[in-house]
Amino acid sequence: MNKILLIIQREYLSRVKKKSFIIMTLLTPLIIAGFYGLIIYFSIQGVKGSFNKVAVVNQNTSLTEKLVPTKNIGYTYVKESLEQMKADLKTTKYDYILYLPEFDIKSPKGIQLIGSKQAGLSLSNRVSGDIKELIRTQKLKASGISQTELDGLKTEVEIDTKKIGETGKEEDSSAGASTIIGTAAGIFMFMFILLYGIQVMRGVIEEKTSRIIEIMISSVKPFQLMMGKIIGIALVGLTQFILWIVLTASISTLAVKAFVGKDAIAQTSAVAMKAKDGTAISPVVNTPVDSPVLSMQKSLASLDLTKIILVFIFFFIGGYLFYSALYAAIGSAVDSETETQQFMMPVMMPLLVGYALSLSVVTNDPYGPIAFWLSMIPFTSPIAMVVRLPYGVPDWQLALSMLILVLGFIGTVWLASRIYRVGILMYGKKTSLKEMIKWFTYKN
Amino acid sequence: MLIIKNIIKQYANHRALDDVSLQVEKGKIFGLLGPNGAGKTSLIRIITQITGPDSGEVLFNGERLNVDHISKIGYLPEERGLYKKMEIGEQVLYLAKLKGLSTAEATKRIRYWFEKLEMADWWSKKVEDLSKGMQQKVQFVATVLHKPELIILDEPFSGFDPVNADIIKNEILELNREGATFIFSTHRMESVEELCDNIALIHRSKKILDGPVKDIREQYRNNTYWLEYEGDYQLENSKELFEVLHTEHIDGKTKVKIKIRETQNPNQVLSALIPHVSINRLDEVIPTMNDIFIQKVKQS
Incomplete structure (x- = not known):
């Protein structure tokens, strides 16, 4: 031993x-x-993401609703023309210009996102999502649904997973x-x-x-x-x-x-x-x-x-x-x-x-x-x-x-x-x- | 000291030891001889309890071989090594402690031996920094450190330069004088004649010869002599006295190896030759262990 x-x-x-x-x-x-x-x-970055300032040049008369700034994108409606904005892009505080031309809201065409650098996939996805949401709201309003009714439609869903332990007690689990x-x-x-x-x-x-x-x-x-x-x-x-x-x-x-x-x-x-x-x-x-x-x-x-x-x-x-x-x-x-x-x-x-x-x-x-x-x-x-x-x-x-x-x-x-x-x-x-x-x- | 009785060891498809018996007397140096693969290592592994015999028994100081004897035996295997990355001192200490020495006692003895063999500054060297001969000195120290009663050395001189071989030989003789019994396993016959008192020759798993070296050599004397003379003489004339085995001529001298006939003796040879030539030398050729070894191995 x-x-x-x-x-x-x-x-x-x-x-x-x-x-x-x-x-x-x-x-x-x-x-x-x-x-x-x-x-x-x-995981923090993923939630926060990057923040972009977008100037919206809206020439579409049928879009009366406005894009609402989100945590990632600050939309600001500007009065200047697209040409002028393009020329001034480098000197203004905006990262991107969103151009909304005149189009039928049933089939939106010709929307442009212009920046001094190519917009990333996540940004363009977010912007297009925001525009979709905008057009949806526009359409719903057109069919006579009020803003309060619209707000009432939004629901946040969160799932808590729980398991029943051997003691029969509920336990938090993930x-x-x-x-x-x-x-x-x-x-x-x-x-x-x-x-x-x-x-x-x-x-x-x-x-x-x-x-x-x-x-x-x-x-x-x-x-x-x-x-x-x-x-x-x-x-x-x-x-x-x-x-x-x-x-x-x-x-x-x-x-x-x-x-x-x-x-x-x-x-x-x-x-x-x-x-x-x-x-x-x-x-x-x-x-x-x-x-x-x-x-x-x-x-x-x-x-x-x-x-x-x-x-x-x-x-x-x-x-x-x-x-x-x-x-x-x-x-x-x-x-x-x-x-x-x-x-x-x-x-x-x-x-x-x-x-x-x-x-x-x-x-x-x-x-x-x-x-x-x-x-x-x-x-x-x-x-x-x-x-x-x-x-x-x-x-x-x-x-x-x-x-x-x-x-x-x-x-x-x-x-x-x-x-x-x-x-x-x-x-x-x-x-x-x-x-x-x-x-x-x-x-x- | 060590009595080996009718040992049989069988491996899967060959019998390594076939009914081998021998005795090693206390205080003697015993030579275990045999060509490669004869069964020497198998026998040693049984004595060192690395393996056990299939039948037969080994008695150590009259007792059946058991675990307590491990610390009384020192074994230097032919295939030997050391941990490459370990310091020399640590390593010898570890091996000594495995043989049951305390740290303090082992350290004291290592210092003594390192001093004696001029390796005092090797303590913190690593094995990879030593030459093969130096490593063997370390292994030798590790073998004898725990003052074993029986020391088994397998080819102890291979790899040593003549100077170190001589140092080790003297250490062996000194340990022997102090009472240690040795078993030498070797096929280097010069060292056998020099050191061994008794030998056993193992060939093809069987013991074919054993006894005191002197007796064996005596026994194998066969009336062969070297004869050297100056002058002309027809050796043919003395056919009834001796048989000529070998002749050479150097600077007018003649050197012949003769075998004197059994009924005759050297005196008669001399008296027959003296009238004709001037004799320089007549030596008996006592067969070396090497000759006996080769002869016995060829015979069987």
């Missing part, structure tokens, strides 16, 4: 002390926080947040198992090619060496994961604080500027800018993050042990990394299938039979279960899946150790799968 501890210690320290580990551990949270920041930034958390956890799990599983394999190959293995196994049992390596590397993974969580959380908190604070200031100043401009801002424009961020944070809070993290760690350890034992067996059977290809496929496939199905089928139907079976079979359960988890998984399923995974890794560790003890002493031979099966039956 003492020897296993020594091996774990060496495997752990030799990796944690590496420059690449330190850099990866520090850099990744920055990248994650950066992405998080970008998402928030764009399909969006669950999908994001589930998908992120699934991707993370896949990367983690693959990354650290391959590290185990590399470690075994390194010991074999450098021939230290011969010296090692005259002191320790092959099983001790294999388990020491697997556990040592698992602890490296865990260390990295926990550091990532802690660092990402603190960086994100700081970033969000700084960002949201700054944004609030920016928003007020923008409002002030618009007011100075004299552009009319309708009260409807002031929809709360932070609503997507807020609602995302609200639904994040509705998820039990502690449970998710703990279950994630359990399935990471379980899934990692399950696969890394197989990787150790592969490493023991080859002389160099280039020879691992033929064995990698059978081990990679279930992981890849689990990954692909989890991110497609499971996120679409987290309670369906495919999701259920994927989260039970130990080859795929580490990924499928963490993807399902944010949607809510019955406790008995979680417990059963954990139990199967534990039995699964005991099985693969046992199987791998039998191949490993023979494989590590075989040099210079190309090993076939058939031969590995034969090793399995060797007596010690």
